Amino acid sequence: MQFRQVFEDIFRFEILLAAGVFAAIAAALLLALALSRKKSGDRRRRDSHPLVEGGYALVLAAVAGVIVYITASAHDEVREASTTNRTDPAPAAEVKVTAFQWCWQFDYARNDKTVTGVCSEKDRKLPTLIVPAGQPVKFNLTSSDVIHSFWIPDLAVKMDAFPDHTNSVTLTFDHPGRWLGRCAEFCGPYHPSMHFYVRAVPPEQYEQWVQA
Amino acid sequence: MTSRLTATEPPGPQPTHEPPRSWLASTDHKRIAILTLGTALVLLFAMGGLALAMRTQLAQPDSDFVQNDTYNQLFTMHGSGMIYLVITPMALALGLYLVPLQVGSPTVAAPRTTMLGYWLYVLGAIAVLSGFLTAGGAAKEGWTAYTPLSSARFAPNVGTDLWILGNFASSLGMILIAGTVLWTVLLKRARGMTMLRVPVFSWAMVATNLMVLAAFPSLLIALGLLAVGRMSPDVFSSNVWNIGYQHLFWFYGHPVVYVMFFPFVGAVAEVLATFARRRFFGYKATVLSLLAFAALSMSVWGHHMFTTGQVADDYYSLTSIALLVPAGIEYFAMLGTIIGARLRFSVPMLFALAFIPQFLVGGLTGIMVATPVLDYQMQDSYFVVAHFHYTLAAGSLFGFFAGFYFWFPKATGIMLGKGLGHVHFWLMVVGINATFLPMFWLGMEGMPRRVASYLPTDGFGTLNFISTVGSWVLGVAMLAFAANLVVSIVRRRTRRAADNPWEAHTLEWATSSPPPPLNFDAAHPLPPITSFTPLLDLRRKHVKDREPT
DSSP states (O other): OHHHHHHHHHHHHHHHHHHHHHHHHHHHHHHHHHHTTOSSOOOOOOSOOHHHHHHHHHHHHHHHHHHHHHHHHHHHHHHHHHSOOTTSOOOSEEEEEEEETTEEEEEEGGGTEEEEOOOOSSGGGOOEEEEETTSEEEEEEEESSSOEEEEEGGGTEEEEEOTTOOEEEEEEOOSSEEEEEEEOSOOSTTGGGOEEEEEEEOHHHHHHHHHO | OBOSOOTTSOSSSOOOOOTTHHHHTOOOHHHHHHHHHHHHHHHHHHHHHHHHHHHHHHTSTTOOSSOHHHHHHHHHHHHHIIIIIIIHHHHHHHHHHHHHHHTTOSSOSSHHHHHHHHHHHHHHHHHHHHGGGSTTOBOOSTTTTOTTTTSTTTOOOHHHHHHHHHHHHHHHHHHHHHHHHHHHHHHOBOTTOOGGGSOHHHHHHHHHHHHHHHHHHHHHHHHHHHHHHHHOTTSSOHHIIIIIHHHHHHHHHTHHHHHTTHHHHHHHHHHHHHHTTSOOTTHHHHHHHHHHHHHHHTTOGGGGOGGGTOSOHHHHHHHHHHTHHHHHHHHHHHHHHHTTSOOOOOHHHHHHHHHHHHHHHHHHHHHHHTSHHHHHHHTTBHHHHHHHHIIIIIIIIHHHHHHHHHHHHHHHSBOOOHHHHHHHHHHHHHHHHHHHHHHHHHHHTTOBSSOSOOOGGGOOHHHHHHHHHHHHHHHHHHHHHHHHHHHHHHTGGGOBOOSSTTOOOSGGGGSOSSOOTTSOOSSSOOOOOOSSOHHHHHHHHHHHHHSOO
16 A cells, blocks of 8 residues: 555645646746737847846756655655565565466465466456455566556556566555456557456455465 | 858759659758658548547447457557657658758758658658558557567567568658758858857757657667567567667657657747747757757656666656756746737747647646656556647647648748638647546546556546547547648638748748748848847847937
8 A cells, every 4th residue: 555655645746736837837828918918018128037047947956856855755665665675574475476468367376376367358257366454465576478567556556567577566455455456568459358356355364265 | 160052053953853753852851841741741630530540439438449459550550650650750841841941051961861761751651551451450569569569479460560660761761851950950051140040949950850860770779679589589588678678669769759849849939939029038048958858858768667677767757857947948938938028819829829838737747757656556557648648749739730830831832721720729729638638537547558448337438438529629620720721722822921921030031932942042032140030130120220319
């Protein structure tokens, strides 16, 4: 859920900033339209104002600096929470996610358990990724053919699945629930129906399921 | 340095051929540019038509107006066609037509090389489109043609081969045109035309052409890699094949965004200044910002790869967000030009004014997608589709039409109709915003791009329907534009354009409409070049001379 929380905070920050800038420029544009009706004509003689322009460029650079600082700090926070370091305790579960044309396979390495399903237009038999709620789960993403992308829109997290390469991301699902996952990287004719579910269940229930 | 050619000394024998040879083997930059623009305009309608088919398919969930496989061809050809074969050629052709005129040169440097550029472009376009006639259909891997999806194993169709060949040829053609136009502005300027008297549009073309020369070769290498890899799959390691291709591709793929943007910013700048009856505000700051923008644009490509887990996200986020500095300076200059001026609201000016807030939406959402923690949600969703259509359609296309209505009288001697021009403009404003604004919400709600259908349970129906209706409005707007062109050309006798119908500022307006073969002649000599607005200086001097002292 870390991704979603940070996404919402940073999105709020940037959308407010963008709205402010848009309002200011729209106001300037309307001012130009309003002033152009006056009868007195154009009295301006200057075509440039180097000091103002230079000062303005510095302000812009400062704004860019602030945006980068705030967003990069947030990014650090997310990365911290979503990578498993060697010193961290082992994640509660580790799942190898294999994307393929055109569905998903989930291997629970420790328990020798494999889940897959049928990705079709009707979502009845979609593969379901079962995870323990409230505990860190490490996903190792890979692909057996082309590039796919593991996306859970409600959680604002996305990571590409490459052949011959593994990307890892550790996620903690705060509470039990079920979310739809999608393939985000175009991967051929059946890309539009390459969905899956993630279902977070209480840890005891997860243990039961994974042992079964 | 000044040109050795002058208007009174024609270079060698004058061509006496009849059409089509006088056009297809021309050495006149204006003819080559009109050919390129004309071809790109025809393709604009074709590629727009593909988009209408896609939007019609997406109007309702679970629709089967077109099949998956066809839909994939449609979005691949729409995206790649618009970028490689429509907007880039339009942008460069605008420069090819105007730069020699604006810097007072009688010709473009190396006109035969330039003509070769057009030929490569048009043959490339034919090759790409001919994919539709092959058994497997046209290319269907997206305009990015990511490996391994585009490898021979997953995309064995001939359409993809034709796509690679055609885009290679047309992009090579673009490099040739960019090179000769850059050469012209650097080495063939008229006497008195110093670099800091080069008009804003021509400076925008300098920056554009520098980016073409620096970035387009990387596309040729990427396409070459694709071609070799399709023939011998084992040549490249998986690292080069899977991720190296993306680096090569985006090293081209981001600068090209600005190649498709700067010429239109330049056009908007000229239009704003002309219809505000003022010199463009902050000329030097704008020139500097264009060059800084072009330089910085070479370092941002990794922001297309945030979700690959194989690039330094924070670095590319920093360089990308830093682009707001030069962009902000350009906005400051545009607003500084029009605030307090007595504006004239002719059709080119309407497009230029609408460009300002509409492109801004694209620019501001660009900061969002350049932020890794936001991009992890937005990447490959409709949010990104909305973002880049605000830059390219709501921005660049509006800048193009501002320039088109502005310079069409110069190039043809015919004024475009005002009534149909207004219809075109207002329908475009409604259509563009109705089509692309809803896509921001679709992306946020989780609709991925490049999907031929969605389920009723997804809840994407209403927004998609609004977007589709908007696209139909856009279609009607483009018909109004086509009608305007046809009507104006048919009634050309009553719509004669004067040499300088808009009271514009730069040298192209000192010559006849259309200009003579070598741009300036005895009847239309070059005026004294005193600044980047020589004609405005002349008019002001004239007014001052008449004032009683």
